[in-house]
Amino acid sequence: MSAAPRFRSEFLRTFVERGAYYDCTLPEELDALFQKERVTAYIGFDCTASSLHIGNLVQLMTLRRLQQAGHRPILLMGGGTTKLGDPSGKDEVRKLLSSEQIEANKQSILKGIRHLLKFGDGPSDAIMVDNAEWLDKLEYISFLRDVGRHFSVNRMLTMESVKLRLDREQPLSFLEFNYMVCQAYDYVELYRRYGCRLQSSGSDQWGNIVSGIDLGHRLENVQLYALSTPLITTASGAKMGKSASGAVWLNADMRSPYDYWQFWRNTEDGDVGRFMRIFTDLPLDEIARLEKLKGAELNEAKKILATEAATIVHGRAAAQAAAETARRTFEEGGISGGLPTIEIAKSEFPIGVLTLAVKSGVTSSNGEARKLIANNGLRVNDTPVTDAKATIGLAALTAEGVLKVSSGKKTHVLVKPV
């Protein structure tokens, strides 16, 4: 990484100030380009899941900031590359996704980020493109002749991603070589179709972007650019987003706005300012003020972080509702209808606590529920459960007509007999 250059263009300056800058190619030229014209830039995502997660969020924020600065972001969906199956995961043979599934994932992903970017036909509206549009139609031999001949295997072998794999004696298939080539080709194709001059990504994708830039020189005699973001880790060194139950999804149906808000609320102290800069639109001077708060006061900043970050993904109303639910639950110790709610038939009552724990979703098996009880971690209506054989009758319902089932201090679910 080079030290952040002093940029003059609004976009790049903001990008650096907000801590999203890691590296770029030809900084002066790129800066000049941003000052001169509306730039079209893209970031690619694959379609292996029906939602993006916060690991993708830095990239999405890059697109958002581009748009805010009046440029045109392209969201490239890897509908074509996903069909090959992503070979980068190590052991496990991936099941190939069907075209229908990929299409469904694509639509779902798009739905999940609709608050983040404005799509449309306007000059700085975002556009969504699927690389299946061109990759599906490629003919092997002519592709090799036109594109493949520009790739040096010698050079590909020296690329970080490849070298790492070989050194660690991890499998590396021919497919992956083609993956790199396809990705490089995407860039050139986006230049041809949309005049796209910039590709952004996490720093781990640097090599692939540079390959695309090379290909741009050779096929179209054009100068393309790369811009990368740092790998975001928490202050204590963990990768972002690998929390509790796996990935922190952006789609509301895979992780509720309330839980999403909670994720940010639980940010480590040392990350508050940095995360605010990257993951919210809060003005920098306000962030500077908030991150200076000490000790427990910093919790106020975390609430703002949570609400602002949730607003970007779920919209203002949902974010505020999540904040209110958290306030009622944690600060008043009460019951808020905003908590995740599960319905159970009245006929199942009286219900055993183990069954209740599993059905409410706070544990995934009876055994886990037993262990939770043994560790004094399961509570019903804020009363610790001490006996795994206990049953809960309808008489235990709160005034609101629900049961509050909790695992530990943070996970609360409402059970509603119907």
Added chain:
RNA sequence: GGGGGAAUGUCCCGAGUGGCAAAGGGGGCGGACUGUAAAUCCGCUGGCUUAGCCUUCGUAGGUUCGAGUCCUACUUCCCCCA
């Protein structure tokens, strides 16, 4: 094509003289302490109708009272030779 190795608790890494629900980490979850933080300490971390039973060590067979461990075939990966 020939030779040599590897695959372990479905989160990851990793030990495992034929008696193994299988060492140890990491991660995760709970508890204590706090501020819904970090650090630290403690407990848990295959399932069940839990003094017991059932299912797990790449896949399928076999030897054995008994197989993660031995044999055979197969699959995938790595290394060396061609």
